[in-house]
Every structure is written in C-alpha cells, then in structure tokens.
Amino acid sequence: MxxxxxxxxxxxxxxxxxxxxxxxxxxxxxxxxxxxxxxxxxxxxxxxxxxxxxxxxxxxxxxxxxxxxxxxxxxxxxxxxxxxxxxxxxxxxxxxxxxxxxxxxxxxxxxxxxxxxxxxxxxxxxxxxxxxxxxxxxxxxxxxxxxxxxxxxxxxxxxxxxxxxxxxxxxxxxxxxxxxxxxxxxxxxxxxxxxxxxxxxxxxxxxxxxxxxxxxxxxxxxxxxxxxxxxxxxxxxxxxxxxxxxxxxxxxxxxxWQNKPFLALGSGATGYLNNQRYTNVPNVLEYMGRLGRKELPIDHLEQVPLEQAMEETMMVGMRLLCGVDEGEFAERFGLSFFQVFTEEIQDLLNRGLVDYVDGSLRVTERGLFLENQVSGAFLR
Ligand code: SF4
The missing domain is CATH 3.20.20.70 (Aldolase class I)
Known part of the structure; x- marks a missing residue:
C-alpha cells in the first residue's frame, strides 16, 4: 500500500x-x-x-x-x-x-x-x-x-x-x-x-x-x-x-496497475481503501474547512463490489507488460480469471491481442497498439 x-x-x-x-x-x-x-x-x-x-x-x-x-x-x-x-x-x-x-x-x-x-x-x-x-x-x-x-x-x-x-x-x-x-x-x-x-x-x-x-x-x-x-x-x-x-x-x-489499495490525501484526490473508492472535495477552501472541523473531506464514496474489483484488476493489470498473474488473481479473489472472464479472454486470444505465458495473461505486440480494446474487454 x-x-x-x-x-x-x-x-x-x-x-x-x-x-x-x-x-x-x-x-x-x-x-x-x-x-x-x-x-x-x-x-x-x-x-x-x-x-x-x-x-x-x-x-x-x-x-x-x-x-x-x-x-x-x-x-x-x-x-x-x-x-x-x-x-x-x-x-x-x-x-x-x-x-x-x-x-x-x-x-x-x-x-x-x-x-x-x-x-x-x-x-x-x-x-x-x-x-x-x-x-x-x-x-x-x-x-x-x-x-x-x-x-x-x-x-x-x-x-x-x-x-x-x-x-x-x-x-x-x-x-x-x-x-x-x-x-x-x-x-x-x-x-x-x-x-x-x-x-x-x-x-x-x-x-x-x-x-x-x-x-x-x-x-x-x-x-x-x-x-x-x-x-x-x-x-x-x-x-x-x-x-x-x-x-x-x-x-x-x-x-x-496492480489495483492495490492506496491512501490519497489532498483536495480532489482519489483513493482506494478497505474496498471503497473515495474522491475528496476539489475546492481547496472547502477541503481545509472540513478538516478544520475534523471531518473527512470526502465528496464521493463508492463501495467496490468483488465483481468490479476483478474487472478493474484485469483492466489496469493488462497495462503491465508482465500481465496479470493467474495464481495471484486466484489467491486474491478465490477464482481463476479464466472462470470469470471466459468469453472475453477467448475473444482476445483469438484476435491475437493477448497471450497466456508462464501463468500470466499479457498483451502481445499487436495488443500493445490496441490496448484500449484489451483493457476495455474486461469492463462489463
Ligand atoms: S498545468 Fe500544472 S499539472 Fe497541468 S501539466 Fe501544467 S504543470 Fe502539470
């Protein structure tokens, strides 16, 4: 973190x-x-x-x-x-x-x-x-x-x-x-x-x-x-x-890129903590005012359900050239990404945009240039 x-x-x-x-x-x-x-x-x-x-x-x-x-x-x-x-x-x-x-x-x-x-x-x-x-x-x-x-x-x-x-x-x-x-x-x-x-x-x-x-x-x-x-x-x-x-x-x-939690501080900052994503108020004076009253300056808070966390992990993880490790994904979510995204992964494999190498799903040379399509495929 x-x-x-x-x-x-x-x-x-x-x-x-x-x-x-x-x-x-x-x-x-x-x-x-x-x-x-x-x-x-x-x-x-x-x-x-x-x-x-x-x-x-x-x-x-x-x-x-x-x-x-x-x-x-x-x-x-x-x-x-x-x-x-x-x-x-x-x-x-x-x-x-x-x-x-x-x-x-x-x-x-x-x-x-x-x-x-x-x-x-x-x-x-x-x-x-x-x-x-x-x-x-x-x-x-x-x-x-x-x-x-x-x-x-x-x-x-x-x-x-x-x-x-x-x-x-x-x-x-x-x-x-x-x-x-x-x-x-x-x-x-x-x-x-x-x-x-x-x-x-x-x-x-x-x-x-x-x-x-x-x-x-x-x-x-x-x-x-x-x-x-x-x-x-x-x-x-x-x-x-x-x-x-x-x-x-x-x-x-x-x-x-590994969709891990992080604390974000400051006006307008977005953080990810305890399965919640939050965004702080963008206005600097409001931000300071809230903290002066010892209140968290959160403007927007959303719970990230498991399904969404899995999608986001694939989306951002495919930006890494080493890809997403199947074992780490399974350890974190209790399921293989092949079980969760069967059709999406098959389609990307068929189109030559991703490869499954040494236990990881990763973009190919071709997929690099169409990265939006690769990441976007996991967003339901
Ligand atoms: S306006 Fe500020 S934050 Fe934006 S690119 Fe220029 S220096 Fe960076």
Whole structure:
C-alpha cells in the first residue's frame, strides 16, 4: 500500500492539462494558503491512521499540480510528519513531481534530507518551440540543468516525462527528445501521447480549427520509435507508457496497475481503501474547512463490489507488460480469471491481442497498439 498526496497548485495552466490545479497568483498570499493546506493534509492523515490496520506503506508520492511550487521547508516538514505518524516501511520510495525550472540546490537538499529519493520531472519535449506551444514555463535547458543539479545533490533515481503526438511535432523532433532524454541517464521514462481533454484551451482551439492534431498513424509510429530507441538504450518496457532501468520501476505506480489499495490525501484526490473508492472535495477552501472541523473531506464514496474489483484488476493489470498473474488473481479473489472472464479472454486470444505465458495473461505486440480494446474487454 502507498500514499498519494495531491498538491493542487501550478504557476500557470498548460494548454492541454485538465488536472485539478489552481493557478497561483501573489506569492505571499499563496504561501499562507499553501502552509494551511499542508497542515490540513496532516489532519487528514491522522483521521485515516486508525483505518490502515496491518497495512505497511511502501511509497509516498507527491503529485499535482506542481508539488515543487510549495514552500519547501513546510513540504519537507509534512514528509517528516507523515513518516512519523503513518506505518511506513523502513525505506519507502518517496517521489516528488517537479517542474524543471522550479528546483534549486537548496530545495533539493531540503527535500532529500526529509527523505525524498525519487524526482519525476515533467520534461515533455526538448524543443523550446514545442514547450512554448504547450504553455509550459520551462525550456529544454532547464531539464538538463535540473538533472545535473539533482545528481550533484546525490539523487540518482530520476524519472522524466515526455509527450508525443503534439501539434507540429515531427518524427525528427520526437527522436531528438528521446535521444536527449536518454543522454541525461534517467532511471525511468514515461512517454505519454497527447490526449485532447474537454475544457482545455487545446480542445477549444481544435474545435475552432486552430489546432492540428497528429494522426493516429503518426502517434503509433512515434510510440514504436520510443519502444525501439529506449529498449536499445537498456530500458525495460514494463507498462504501456513506462520504461525503466532494471529495478527502477515506479513502486508507487505499480500499486495502481496492480489495483492495490492506496491512501490519497489532498483536495480532489482519489483513493482506494478497505474496498471503497473515495474522491475528496476539489475546492481547496472547502477541503481545509472540513478538516478544520475534523471531518473527512470526502465528496464521493463508492463501495467496490468483488465483481468490479476483478474487472478493474484485469483492466489496469493488462497495462503491465508482465500481465496479470493467474495464481495471484486466484489467491486474491478465490477464482481463476479464466472462470470469470471466459468469453472475453477467448475473444482476445483469438484476435491475437493477448497471450497466456508462464501463468500470466499479457498483451502481445499487436495488443500493445490496441490496448484500449484489451483493457476495455474486461469492463462489463
Ligand atoms: S504543470 Fe502539470 S499539472 Fe500544472 S498545468 Fe501544467 S501539466 Fe497541468
């Protein structure tokens, strides 16, 4: 089990992003709100402490938004607090997402001292023109200098996020981004295709004919390009969009792909605990108000019945290249996945989208490119 902490603040909204985050204005006012927010997260953690039972927590992940925008000492204090109050294993994976322009020598040193041992940088592309067209605040040079800075501070577990299928992005641009990323020697790389999200500036511009998206064929070509180049560079392709050097798979994200429970703290965060999925109120002031009254800030709570848990385990598990282990599934649910999803699995096998290898059901090369169909097959 792990803990996710949502930090819903950004310096600027990127044109493609629909994540729950608020744009920060005046820094002095923001710091006051940010500090109160971090105190509310502490309150929330304490309210959950008694519900954790025998669970041991193996990861702590700060996502957003932009966690690196927070007052750094207060963020470090929150980490120390959580490590002290919740039942973490002795060396948990502690990840913080950061925008490449927002790290300094001092901030990295403070976070490292608090226990952060993994940094995930939103690099996205290595062409300044593309970064600008996405509405990103950083430039390619910031990624290089951030990686250098992290190394100098003794942080080696670095992950870079890259995006493909961007408007105006060529195959050559993508090749260059992949090569530049690899040359920085990160332990982990995530490659995401651009998805048009409703309500974003990109969606509005596309609807008005002002934005030309890349074709599905081009996206597939770029995906294959990433697979080839990264595998050649020694990265294992272990999840549809993720690549890692051996032993550096994201421990926290594996919890999601294995449909394991996790505690989520922060406004708008969604967690999965004791067979219930919950989503917190998105409004930051309401979130802090509820915790001020010592109430859980839950907006929506649903019981996850066994049938649904089995479907979801297959859906997210098929994103992993190692697939879903039949024995583990049976141990967890008391039934083989062949018994539960007889027709669905047979159909996928017939279409050559999955294989049953060494006791696991996993996607084939062909299935990788039709992953939505593979995962979707298990949703009844
Ligand atoms: S920095 Fe990240 S969370 Fe914030 S707007 Fe950009 S993509 Fe979204």
């Amino acid at each position: 792990g803990v996710y902490v949502h930090i819903p603040f950004c310096a600027k909204k990127c044109y493609y992003c629909d994540f729950h985050s608020i744009v920060v204005g005046d820094r002095a006012k923001f710091e006051k709100v940010a500090n109160n927010y971090l105190l509310s997260v502490r309150q929330e953690a304490l309210l959950y402490r008694s519900q954790l039972g025998d669970h041991r927590l193996s990861s702590l992940f700060f996502g957003g938004g932009t966690p690196s925008i927070m007052p750094v000492q207060e963020l470090a204090d929150l980490i120390t607090f959580l490590l002290g109050e919740l039942p973490f294993v002795s060396t948990p994976e502690i990840t913080i997402e950061a925008n490449p322009h927002s790290l300094t020598k001092e901030s990295v040193a403070i976070l490292k001292k608090a226990g952060v041992n993994r940094f995930s940088l939103g690099a996205q592309a290595f062409q300044d023109s593309l970064l600008k067209s996405l509405g990103r605040l950083h430039r390619a040079g910031d990624v290089t200098s951030s990686v250098r800075l992290l190394r100098e501070q003794g942080i080696t577990n670095i992950s870079l996020d890259l995006m493909y299928g961007l408007p105006g992005q060529t195959v050559t641009d993508w090749q260059e981004s992949l090569e530049q990323a690899v040359s920085l020697g990160p332990k982990h790389l995530s490659c995401y295709s651009l998805i048009l999200e409703e309500g974003t500036p990109f969606a509005t511009w596309e609807a008005r004919g002002l934005l030309e998206l890349s074709s599905e064929d081009l996206q597939a070509e770029m995906y294959e390009q990433a697979r080839m180049l990264l595998q050649k560079a020694g990265y294992e392709h272990y999840e549809i969009s993720n690549f890692a050097k051996s032993g550096y798979e994201s421990r926290h994200n594996l919890l999601y």
